[in-house]
Amino acid sequence: MFQIGKTIVSEDIIQKDFLCNLSACKGACCIDGEAGAPLDKEETKIMEDIYPKVKPFLRKAGIKAIEAQGTFITTELGDFETPLINGADCAYVIFDNKGTALCAIEEAYNQGEISWKKPVSCHLYPVRVREYTEFSGVNYEKWDICDDACTLGKELQVPIYKFVKEALIRKFGEDWYAELEKVADTFK
Known part of the structure; x- marks a missing residue:
């Protein structure tokens, strides 16, 4: 260190x-695991603000999870995370025609709908x-x-x-x- x-x-x-190899893993980091993506406190406000513009990119299951849990959740330890769909997929996950997990937030960014790429924890992974x-x-x-x-x-x-x-x-x-x-x- x-x-x-x-x-x-x-x-x-x-x-x-x-070097991410999405053709091999199919974006498993967004659908496997036991928790959502970690969020900084400042990012929670961004998540609330961008939701209306990200919503059209989401799957129905993602919208349902977000509308039930919120645009982010607070863990028992007081940390912030993205909500999950039935304890598995990140609520913001979408899939391309090859079944690869992608981020609806990043897709909204790529389409010019928002100016924020995605949570920094996802970007850093x-x-x-x-x-x-x-x-x-x-x-x-x-x-x-x-x-x-x-x-x-x-x-x-x-x-x-x-x-x-x-x-x-x-x-x-x-x-x-x-x-x-x-x-x-x-x-x-």
């Missing part, structure tokens, strides 16, 4: 490779950020459903931090990312 500003960063972020009182932990979340992404990343030599560059800059800023690149260079 190493420190950049008020973040403690796992060396896995720069040492391991990753497989990187997870955990907020602590004095610092943020930046870690790689290894999940076997992403084995094909690890294989493709290794084959094409794409380290995790490069795969999620845009999201890391969105979360921490250009200067932070430039520092990360300097650290990564020392590992070569």
Whole structure:
């Protein structure tokens, strides 16, 4: 682990490779698991504000889940997440004609309906950020459903931090990312 500003960063972020392979996994990270996508407090307001423009892109089951649970939920620990459909799929998941899970929020963004791409936790995946009182932990979340992404990343030599560059800059800023690149260079 190493420190950049008020973040403690796992060396896995720069040492391991990753490149999403949607043709292999079909977007399983959006439909598997036991919880919705983590949301920052600021994102909860955005979720409420964009819902009317995202709703036309949603499946009926997603609309039903959101209208029953809200545009986000608060966990027992006080964290915020996207709601789930019957404890499985993220309520914002849609599917393309090949059965690949996609994000309705991102689709609304791609179509120019909204100016917010998607929750930063989704944009950062497989990187997870955990907020602590004095610092943020930046870690790689290894999940076997992403084995094909690890294989493709290794084959094409794409380290995790490069795969999620845009999201890391969105979360921490250009200067932070430039520092990360300097650290990564020392590992070569």
